[in-house]
Amino acid sequence: MRLSAMGDVAMTVPVLRAFVKQYPEVKLTVISRPFFKPFFDGIPNLDFFAFDEKERHKGFLGLVRLFKDVSKLKVDAFADLHNVLRSKIVGSLFALSGKKRATVDKGREGKKELTRAENKIFKQLPTMFERHAKVFEELGFSIDLSSGSFGTQFPEKAVLSEDILEIIGNENQKLIGIAPFAQYDSKVYPLDLMKEVVAKLAENSSYKILLFGGGKKEIETLDSIAQPFENVINMAGKIKFQQELQLISNLDVMLSMDSGNAHIAAMLGVKVITLWGATHPYAGFLPFNQSLENALTSDRNQYPQLPTSVYGNKTVEGYEDAMRTISPDEIVQKIQLSI
Numbered sequence: 001m002r003l004s005a006m007g008d009v010a011m012t013v014p015v016l017r018a019f020v021k022q023y024p025e026v027k028l029t030v031i032s033r034p035f036f037k038p039f040f041d042g043i044p045n046l047d048f049f050a051f052d053e054k055e056r057h058k059g060f061l062g063l064v065r066l067f068k069d070v071s072k073l074k075v076d077a078f079a080d081l082h083n084v085l086r087s088k089i090v091g092s093l094f095a096l097s098g099k100k101r102a103t104v105d106k107g108r109e110g111k112k113e114l115t116r117a118e119n120k121i122f123k124q125l126p127t128m129f130e131r132h133a134k135v136f137e138e139l140g141f142s143i144d145l146s147s148g149s150f151g152t153q154f155p156e157k158a159v160l161s162e163d164i165l166e167i168i169g170n171e172n173q174k175l176i177g178i179a180p181f182a183q184y185d186s187k188v189y190p191l192d193l194m195k196e197v198v199a200k201l202a203e204n205s206s207y208k209i210l211l212f213g214g215g216k217k218e219i220e221t222l223d224s225i226a227q228p229f230e231n232v233i234n235m236a237g238k239i240k241f242q243q244e245l246q247l248i249s250n251l252d253v254m255l256s257m258d259s260g261n262a263h264i265a266a267m268l269g270v271k272v273i274t275l276w277g278a279t280h281p282y283a284g285f286l287p288f289n290q291s292l293e294n295a296l297t298s299d300r301n302q303y304p305q306l307p308t309s310v311y312g313n314k315t316v317e318g319y320e321d322a323m324r325t326i327s328p329d330e331i332v333q334k335i336q337l338s339i
Contacts, residue, residue, distance in 0.1 A: 006260035007285075009036045012081050013043075013267040014288040015132045018143050018152035020045045026141070029073055031066070031090075038242045039267070042155060049073075060089070067093040075099060077139045081132050102138035104131050111283055111310045120305075127284045147289055154269025158246035167238055168247075173208040173231070174339050176201060177247075177254040177270075179261035180222075181213050184312035186278035187257045189323050195225055196328040197255070201335065202229040210235050210247065212261055253338045255331065258312065262287045273334050277323040278315065280307035294334060299325035 009032060016028060020043055027045050034050040049070060051057055057066040067090050077100035080087045088103070095101040113121040126134075133143045144151045160168075168175075180194050201209055209229070211222040213236040222234040235247065245264065248254065254265035255273045258281075265272045266287030274287060276297040286295055300306050302325055308316045 006036070007263045008082065009039055010260060010263035010267045011128045011285075011288065012132055013039055014152045014154075015129055015136075015143065015145065016040070016046060017043060017154070018133075018145055019136060019141065021151075021153055022143060023141055029070070029075070031070065035241070038245055039264075041242075047073075063089045064093065066090055071097070077101065079135050079139060080104060081135060100139050102135045104135050107131065107284065114280070114283055115307050115310055115314075117305050117308070117316075122282065124282045125284045127286060129288055131284070152289075154267075155249065158249045160246060160250060161243060164239060164243055164247055167235070168208060168210065168233055171208070173206055174252045175250055176207055176209045176335060176339070177212060177251040177256075177261075177265065178209060179212040179254065179256040179259060180225075181218055182257040182259040182312065184278075184309075186309065186315050186319075186322075187259065187312040188277070189257065189275050189326070190321075191221070193324065193326075193328050197331050198225055198229070198232055200328060200332045202232050205231060207231060207339075208233070210251070212236060212244070212248075253335055255335060258285060266290055271338050273331065273338060275323065275326055275331070276307075278307060278309040278312050278319065283307065283310050294338065296326050296330060296334065298322040 020028060024045060029047045029049050030040055031049045031051050033053065037048045040046055040048050051066065056062060063086060078091050078094040080091045080103040083104045083106055091101045091103060107125055110125045114125065129145055133145055136143055178198065180189060182188050198209060201207055209232040211226055211232065211234045213219065213222050219234065219236045222236050226232040226234040248265050248270060249268040251265065251270050253271045253273060254261065256262035256265065258274055258276050258279045262272050262274050266289060272287045272290050272294065274295045276295060280297055281292060281295045286292065298306055303319055303322045305316055306322060308314055308319060
């Protein structure tokens with residue numbers, strides 16, 4: 001399996017957990033960047049193959065080398081859960097060698113219909129989890145994605161290390177995670193309103209609010225948000241990625257944009273409140289096992305062209321303030337009801 005961006009990778013995890021539970025006799029090997037290995041730790045019958053994009057597996061000849069490397073594992077079938085040029089090349093090599101191959105259908109036509117300005121078809125599209133399950137179905141493995149004994153399973157909450165407890169404390173407080181950033185500005189809740197959300201939550205001393213992000217600029221912003229409050233902590237840059245996953249698994253709720261953090265929390269079985277600007281959960285990216293009621297979307301009465309983008313990379317003039325139609329009070333109320 002060939003995977004890329006953080007959210008894309010995280011969305012495969014619940015499907016793979018369901019697969020190994022329902023087909024314990026089948027061995028899976030995930031091909032992805034080394035950074036993403038912690039996502040798959042602890043999943044039985046699953047091995048991780050590190051894709052070396054900078055050296056050994058770089059370029060077309062590198063992909064041929066990747067095919068040969070993976071072939072040594074005596075692969076019977078290739079599931080392409082990414083459907084990009086690289087994965088298509090490797091998948092084609094497996095198909096030419098006589099192996100079964102199935103590729104995810106990203107539903108590009110339906111997404112165009114959902115996001116176009118005129119003649120918009122506003123309806124729920126299949127989720128990425130359903131699309132991933134369809135790939136395995138084509139290979140002969142139907143997957144039940146419902147939660148419970150026959151569906152998917154979530155990992156146990158991680159035991160927090162002393163390093164983490166030194167930062168967050170060991171008080172018996174509800175842990176609220178907030179990940180206020182996304183790859184594109186059109187998916188980011190306005191900073192002044194997010195500060196209102198944090199201030200309202202911080203009034204409750206039984207809450208501990210943990211802020212997540214990365215990069216120098218984001219860390220500085222998160223420091224400014226956390227600084228006035230004793231029970232708000234900026235976690236960015238303070239712990240390693242694997243520790244961050246352990247901490248997220250212990251959250252009572254995560255507030256996130258339409259971003260990778262939402263999918264990471266969801267894959268760990270955490271309840272997620274998501275905020276949507278230019279994008280919309282109907283495109284199929286609602287985090288796994290989460291309710292549409294907890295996906296707060298910008299007002300389509302005021303901004304009728306929404307959603308204007310599948311991924312948030314397209315902007316529409318006059319729609320810069322669309323997320324201001326989601327009130328801080330509504331967000332706080334959703335969080336309080338979720339704890």
